[in-house]
Amino acid sequence: MNVHYITASSFKALFFIYTGSLPPDERSVSEGGSPIGVILMSLTKEYTDNKKTAVKDLSLTFYKGQITALLGVNGAGKTTIISMLTGLYPPSSGTIIINGRDIHTDLAAIRMEMGVCPQYDVLFDTLTVREHLLFYGSVKAPLWTKKQLHQALEDVDLSHHQFKHVGALSGGMKRRLSIAISFIGNSKTVVLDEPTSGVDPCSRRRIWDILLKYRADCTLIFTTHHLDEAEVLSDRIAILQQGQLRCCGPPSYLKETYGQGYSLTLIKKSLTCEINVVILLSYITSNAGMTWSI
Numbered sequence: 001m002n003v004h005y006i007t008a009s010s011f012k013a014l015f016f017i018y019t020g021s022l023p024p025d026e027r028s029v030s031e032g033g034s035p036i037g038v039i040l041m042s043l044t045k046e047y048t049d050n051k052k053t054a055v056k057d058l059s060l061t062f063y064k065g066q067i068t069a070l071l072g073v074n075g076a077g078k079t080t081i082i083s084m085l086t087g088l089y090p091p092s093s094g095t096i097i098i099n100g101r102d103i104h105t106d107l108a109a110i111r112m113e114m115g116v117c118p119q120y121d122v123l124f125d126t127l128t129v130r131e132h133l134l135f136y137g138s139v140k141a142p143l144w145t146k147k148q149l150h151q152a153l154e155d156v157d158l159s160h161h162q163f164k165h166v167g168a169l170s171g172g173m174k175r176r177l178s179i180a181i182s183f184i185g186n187s188k189t190v191v192l193d194e195p196t197s198g199v200d201p202c203s204r205r206r207i208w209d210i211l212l213k214y215r216a217d218c219t220l221i222f223t224t225h226h227l228d229e230a231e232v233l234s235d236r237i238a239i240l241q242q243g244q245l246r247c248c249g250p251p252s253y254l255k256e257t258y259g260q261g262y263s264l265t266l267i268k269k270s271l272t273c274e275i276n277v278v279i280l281l282s283y284i285t286s287n288a289g290m291t292w293s294i
């Protein structure tokens, strides 16, 4: 099956032929015609040692030029999906198509165009920031120029630290270096497993800026536990629970469809106090209303 240049709408038709029904994410959202980058097709992963089914019959589409967040609690199966996407673990059944190539038959070619930022940094304490980029660059993109190296350092705001040993960097700096490595050689598909884990709010913001900057040229997939992060960064959010897709769509769509709003519980001292609170809340947001009062 060749799905190299098909659009979201043509994929719908294609998928219909194969399964007889639309995948859950396609049912819930209409796309703006972005080309498809990655397709998970009925993907299942069962770990043989503990017989745990970490991902169950998951069908999901990721688009080029978009950021998609895989959002879920611990154990939802996010890292397992990333591991299958990068070819670390083979699926138990189902397959993944990346830029028209099947992971079962074209893994080497897929890896040439893929960048990965693992959950835990794979860095060497005794090498400098610059040496890391040169090392990974020589493996991934031998024709990488000095200009591109400097651009990468600048993009992740590490130019001033390029001659420092990684052992002397903060957690946030290490994370930014790992992200820079994942984008070496203009990777067409980039997967990032919790790119902001363990970083302070300032570094988190910087990482968001980096991802938004690189979004245009690739299919970008990242995992997170944080709804706020998924909302700020993503074009689409896929919510996972126990290895299954619960819903998927643009943040605004999910909010509109599933959002319940917020509830505020107050202990009042007097009736006048209650009236003042209602006035104050309706001043802050016209949607606020009192559900009950005792």
Ligand SMILES: Nc1ncnc2c1ncn2[C@@H]1O[C@H](COP(=O)(O)OP(=O)(O)OP(=O)(O)O)[C@@H](O)[C@H]1O
Pocket: 047, 049, 050, 052, 053, 054, 072, 073, 074, 075, 076, 077, 078, 079, 080, 081
């Ligand atoms: N190598 C493994 N062998 C056996 N079971 C595993 C393995 N890796 C993960 N699991 C199990 O698969 C399930 C999904 O784990 P996974 O790490 O994919 O979830 P996650 O959403 O990434 O969690 P977290 O947010 O904690 O990283 C869990 O129940 C986990 O215990």
